[in-house]
Amino acid sequence: MSQLPVINREVFGRYAGLSLPRHVAYPMPTWWHAVDATEAAELRAISTKAGRARDLSLYLHLPFCEKMCRFCGCNRTIVRKDGKSGAGKVERYLEALLKELELRAADIGQIDGRRRVVRQIHWGGGTPTYLDCEQIRRLHERTKALFDVAPDAEVSIEVDPRVTTAEQLNLLHEVGFNRISLGVQDFDPEVQEHVGRIQPYEMVKKTVEDARAAGFESINFDLIYGLPKQTVGTVSTMIEKAITLSPDRIAFYHYAAIPDRLANQRGLDHSALPDSDTKLTMMLEATVRFGNAGYEFIGLDHFAKPDELLAEAMKNGQINRTFQGMTTGAELDLFGLGCSAISVLPRAMYLQNEHDVNAYADKVLSGEDPGVRGMAFSADDAVRQAALMQLYCHCEIDPARLRREVGVEFAEYFEKARPQIERLVGDGLVQWTEPGGVRLTFPLGRVLMRNVAAVFDGYLPAEAAWTGMEQTFSASA
Ligand SMILES: C[S@@+](CC[C@H](N)C(=O)[O-])C[C@H]1O[C@@H](n2cnc3c(N)ncnc32)[C@H](O)[C@@H]1O
Ligand code: SF4
Numbered sequence: 001m002s003q004l005p006v007i008n009r010e011v012f013g014r015y016a017g018l019s020l021p022r023h024v025a026y027p028m029p030t031w032w033h034a035v036d037a038t039e040a041a042e043l044r045a046i047s048t049k050a051g052r053a054r055d056l057s058l059y060l061h062l063p064f065c066e067k068m069c070r071f072c073g074c075n076r077t078i079v080r081k082d083g084k085s086g087a088g089k090v091e092r093y094l095e096a097l098l099k100e101l102e103l104r105a106a107d108i109g110q111i112d113g114r115r116r117v118v119r120q121i122h123w124g125g126g127t128p129t130y131l132d133c134e135q136i137r138r139l140h141e142r143t144k145a146l147f148d149v150a151p152d153a154e155v156s157i158e159v160d161p162r163v164t165t166a167e168q169l170n171l172l173h174e175v176g177f178n179r180i181s182l183g184v185q186d187f188d189p190e191v192q193e194h195v196g197r198i199q200p201y202e203m204v205k206k207t208v209e210d211a212r213a214a215g216f217e218s219i220n221f222d223l224i225y226g227l228p229k230q231t232v233g234t235v236s237t238m239i240e241k242a243i244t245l246s247p248d249r250i251a252f253y254h255y256a257a258i259p260d261r262l263a264n265q266r267g268l269d270h271s272a273l274p275d276s277d278t279k280l281t282m283m284l285e286a287t288v289r290f291g292n293a294g295y296e297f298i299g300l301d302h303f304a305k306p307d308e309l310l311a312e313a314m315k316n317g318q319i320n321r322t323f324q325g326m327t328t329g330a331e332l333d334l335f336g337l338g339c340s341a342i343s344v345l346p347r348a349m350y351l352q353n354e355h356d357v358n359a360y361a362d363k364v365l366s367g368e369d370p371g372v373r374g375m376a377f378s379a380d381d382a383v384r385q386a387a388l389m390q391l392y393c394h395c396e397i398d399p400a401r402l403r404r405e406v407g408v409e410f411a412e413y414f415e416k417a418r419p420q421i422e423r424l425v426g427d428g429l430v431q432w433t434e435p436g437g438v439r440l441t442f443p444l445g446r447v448l449m450r451n452v453a454a455v456f457d458g459y460l461p462a463e464a465a466w467t468g469m470e471q472t473f474s475a476s477a
Pocket of ligand 2: 064065067068069072073074076125126127160183
């Protein structure tokens, strides 16, 4: 076994395993409310208010998959390719998505008659490569026609190696995609069998080779740890196997288990879940093994090569944390299109579309606004979001940066949280910094980042960092 960083496991044990938010959004979706069409339009319009005029990021949700994975927590719908009604359902959804693109191009795609520059496009799912080549081309060409997409925009897509062909990859690159994310999850045959996703190493290797031959600039792997049947040994092997394929980035996700809400997860043996202490060792193995292979540890659960955009974004302060994990583009207004997609105007608002595929298509095609849940930020939400974003992205809260971003003094603003911060300092999770901010320690504070974050979350009780919450917060991708 590799040399793992020393950690106080007694302290870790007191904080670990609590139900706490991972803050892919602040305020968390739990606190959003239902919105009607008027409010949805008002929320979006914040983006075009005078003085804002940010460039754009577009997220398109493609929810279709051919087969269900038992661990999956994404918003996806299984449509078998050989089924009778499937093709019609997919086409209708695409029709709605194209219509929503047109609506957004008209309402937020321009300011004062000038088209706003799109700096990022991301297709997520479900499985975007469920679409055939003609559908992929149609959707992306239309996006480029409707929006002013920068020539050097980051254009990325999530692919499942089991269903993605070299032909699709060549086409994706030809139309403008330059970054790709592979759902790898785990290489271990026993784990794959248990989670219902058979995907041998050779298959992933072939997709990587096809993507490189097609010309993709950056390849990401999604890996999951904490699944039933995984051990420290299997996870270490998974990490080493991933390294042999030299991905540019890795998202090392903790398995979000919510079987009471997700029927597909009930097929997994949750009595065989690794315990918190074992999961800690898995995470530490990842930091050491990826670190030894030259990757930088980013945020809560990402790794990237030092010359990769994500690592560079961390250095130049442009790193961001969204529903897609750690991303670049902190300076952009993000608009989500498609069912369940979320729009994020940093420090201003969230808006989520109708969750169900058919209900989403019905709404858009009948001229109704698909936005159903969201919220506008209070001044306090904006301050706390800025502080939490710093904590998750940069592992510290820097008073000067907070002053610059939201105009408040850290010590004054978080005066009431001082006893909790002191307790975290006493337990060795954070340290005070010279300018009076706080920094996570490594490894203890880093792996308990969510507990530290709980202290700055205005919607949680003061003791949440130690007690956790009754409700499950493991909302995943
Ligand atoms: C939309 S999928 C990726 C594309 C494609 N559908 C696939 O699976 O290859 C997004 C990622 O979310 C992660 N994910 C899904 N369910 C999860 C869960 N319950 N806990 C943690 N990560 C999860 C997986 O790593 C998955 O690759
Ligand atoms: S993990 Fe990916 S392929 Fe599997 S069901 Fe979820 S979205 Fe579909």
